Amino acid sequence: MRLLFFAGATREGSYNKKLARLGQHIAEANGIEAVFVDLRDYPMPIYDGDLEAREGPPERAREFKALLCEFDGVFIASPEYNSSVTPLLKNTLDWVSRVREKGETGLEVFKSRVFAISGASPGYYGAMRSLLTLRQILTIGLGALVIPEQIAVPRAMDAFDADGSLKDKAQQELCKSVVEALAVAARKFGKSG
Ligand SMILES: Cc1cc2nc3c(=O)[nH]c(=O)nc-3n(C[C@H](O)[C@H](O)[C@H](O)COP(=O)(O)O)c2cc1C
Structure with missing residues (x-):
């Protein structure tokens, strides 16, 4: 069982x-x-239907989909831009969903692995609103299984220790429990499960 983090x-x-x-x-x-x-x-260009019709999905989208296919579970840390996900994240997911082998809908890669979502922001909500949107994109849009456990880290500029852990013990434990829950679900429902 393998987990991917990005x-x-x-x-x-x-x-x-x-x-x-x-x-x-x-x-x-x-x-x-x-x-x-x-x-x-x-790096991928912003999704453009004419570009797709001319050239198909960019090589990087194919590569990123191939990378996702190697893992049972995926942990995404999502920043919050104007109460939503970043264009970078949405664009990446959009392009990957357009990489289709013969007879595929493009969503198989999302439906056959498990996701956990998290976010960090300097604000007091800790990117919580981007997580609401990301959960909707992944579950309703892409048909993915997203575990209910998640972590939002507020005041992110002060939240991390020099060693990369979270200063707040409860937050550090929450992060651990999200990763552990992802591992349990990925063992059960991931591609090797
Ligand atoms: C266009 C834009 C919009 C933003 N909107 C929000 C927002 O709605 N809520 C929030 O908490 N932070 C917002 N921020 C601040 C980001 O949370 C902050 O830049 C954060 O550091 C980005 O994540 P990163 O540190 O992983 O790059 C915004 C930043 C940008 C550039």
């Missing part, structure tokens, strides 16, 4: 990349094979 942000000092990396470290500490990936390594 954030809907590319920024060097991204709090959400920190949160995704923390999740990866927690998984590894629990003996789970876990990989962190940076969306900066998967």
